[in-house]
Amino acid sequence: MEIVCKTCKKPFNAHPGETASAAIDFTFGRKHTFICDNCKAENILTKAEYEAIKDAKDKPEAAPKPVVTVPKPVAKPVAPKPVAEVKPVAQKPVGAPKPVAAPKPVIVHSEPVEAKPVAAPQPKEGKVIVDSLRIRKDHNTSAEIVAGLAYGNKVTILGTWTDGKNTWAQIGPDQWAAIEHNGKKMIEVV
Numbered sequence: 001m002e003i004v005c006k007t008c009k010k011p012f013n014a015h016p017g018e019t020a021s022a023a024i025d026f027t028f029g030r031k032h033t034f035i036c037d038n039c040k041a042e043n044i045l046t047k048a049e050y051e052a053i054k055d056a057k058d059k060p061e062a063a064p065k066p067v068v069t070v071p072k073p074v075a076k077p078v079a080p081k082p083v084a085e086v087k088p089v090a091q092k093p094v095g096a097p098k099p100v101a102a103p104k105p106v107i108v109h110s111e112p113v114e115a116k117p118v119a120a121p122q123p124k125e126g127k128v129i130v131d132s133l134r135i136r137k138d139h140n141t142s143a144e145i146v147a148g149l150a151y152g153n154k155v156t157i158l159g160t161w162t163d164g165k166n167t168w169a170q171i172g173p174d175q176w177a178a179i180e181h182n183g184k185k186m187i188e189v190v
């Protein structure tokens with residue numbers, strides 16, 4: 001077969017015996033050295049290089065290979081696209097922060113509103129100063145009794161309720177005890 005010399009660029013003919021020994025070299029993963037008939041230069045070929053020459057000779061239409069490299073430059077135009085996308089992204093933040101800033105104050109306002117029912121944000125301590133005190137589900141004497149307190153018991157007053165006459169302390173979820181009832185003091189607020 002014909003090989004183009006890498007040194008003198010001229011084609012030279014590789015003898016059938018040479019190509020046979022080259023095939024053995026390639027089988028063992030080795031390169032094979034062909035000597036140029038024109039300039040006696042060594043042409044060291046790998047299996048891939050050898051087969052490329054062989055294919056080119058067997059199939060003159062082996063040109064599709066360069067076609068495969070064409071899609072690569074096509075990929076380059078794809079890259080500029082992200083660059084173009086970055087621009088609109090950069091524009092969005094410019095407008096976005098403004099509406100974002102507005103809702104925030106609204107949220108801040110709603111929080112204090114919820115906090116208002118708790119007249120005393122910081123729980124106070126109370127001490128029971130009557131022999132027995134009922135804990136009820138609500139701040140009235142007809143509400144269900146859920147537990148009881150005795151003299152000296154300490155309670156945490158989470159909030160208070162009053163109708164102007166009687167005052168109740170909330171000491172837990174659904175737990176109310178009278179601070180003052182019918183003019184009699186039940187709990188001493190510390």
Ligand SMILES: [Zn+2]
Nearest residue numbers: 005008036039
């Ligand atoms: Zn040569």
